[in-house]
Amino acid sequence: MSEETMKDAEKVAKQVGHTLRRIRKERNISLQELAEFTEVSKLTLGKIERGEANPSLTVIWKIANGLSIPISTLLAETQQVAISRKNEGNKVLSTNEELMLEPMFTNAGYGSIETHRAFLKPGGEYYADAHQAGVIEYVTVMEGSVMVQVKNEFYELNTYDSIKFSADQEHGYLNRNSTPAVLHFVMIYTKS
Incomplete structure (x- = not known):
């Protein structure tokens, strides 16, 4: 993996972790309950929330499906006007x-x-x-x-x-x- 790809992966991991924790807190769901909804282990979910794990696309889909949200909710960056350029967004x-x-x-x-x-x-x-x-x-x-x-x-x-x-x-x-x-x-x- 190139240095740029590793930086992108870290950025995605932090974004997903921050958003996941926010949604879990908003819904008053424990990590154990989230693990049961998503079929992703509690340990993995905890690492994701702390930005210590870079979840694969499969894991992100499991989380989104378990929470009944679009995967883009987990990956969203807040901006008023956005241009999506190849290789510049989350990957x-x-x-x-x-x-x-x-x-x-x-x-x-x-x-x-x-x-x-x-x-x-x-x-x-x-x-x-x-x-x-x-x-x-x-x-x-x-x-x-x-x-x-x-x-x-x-x-x-x-x-x-x-x-x-x-x-x-x-x-x-x-x-x-x-x-x-x-x-x-x-x-x-x-x-x-």
Whole structure:
């Protein structure tokens, strides 16, 4: 990992930790209760809250799903006017480091929509657990091509192709090419 990537990871860890602690306190939830809601260990949650652990994308999704919030709530930076430039925002890596997600235009509240830029390495795969009920996912391939798996069905998407599906089921992204794929995600939260 480069020095810049490590600094980004530290920034994300502190942001997620601060926001998680704030939400947990607002809801009057103990770390043990949060561990039960999220299926993330109490020890890991404590380290995340203190900014001592850099949570993977999978862990962030588990926390967001357990709290019934968009993941952008955990990653939000507060600003009145925001420009989202490639490689300048928060970055979250999947556990296997095949997918890098950059949240875009997040807000500090519990918004009902969020957008992300994602970069899937050549030959890379990323599988997501089911998100919370009511999440609709829209994905557009901006560069390259990917296979999108929703349950047991596969859909081939090329540059500028888009797909929409209920994200409260297992799904994944596969880049079978020798070049990176760039994806644009829009998540709509239809239930609060």
